[in-house]
Amino acid sequence: MARFYHILEILWLLITFASIVVALTFYIGYRPADSYIFWCLVPISLLMYYIRRRSRLRLIKNNPKNPS
Numbered sequence: 001m002a003r004f005y006h007i008l009e010i011l012w013l014l015i016t017f018a019s020i021v022v023a024l025t026f027y028i029g030y031r032p033a034d035s036y037i038f039w040c041l042v043p044i045s046l047l048m049y050y051i052r053r054r055s056r057l058r059l060i061k062n063n064p065k066n067p068s
Contacts, residue, residue, distance in 0.1 A: 005056035012049035016042055 023038035 002056050002059050005052055005059065009049055009052045009056060012045050012052060016045040016049065019045060 019038045019041040023035040023042070026032075026035035026038065
């Protein structure tokens with residue numbers, strides 16, 4: 001299960017970086033108003049990354065013999 005949480009962790013980080021890239025692209029190439037939804041996605045995905053990371057570390061801490 002810890003491996004699954006680690007994969008989700010990485011996915012949330014990828015979503016964060018992708019939303020930053022898309023937001024910058026929309027901000028520079030189009031109107032700045034088009035990029036606001038992607039800027040809103042950045043803190044949400046960072047929060048989800050933090051939650052997933054904490055839950056994975058808690059799982060490993062509570063069950064050190066069988067982390068998977």
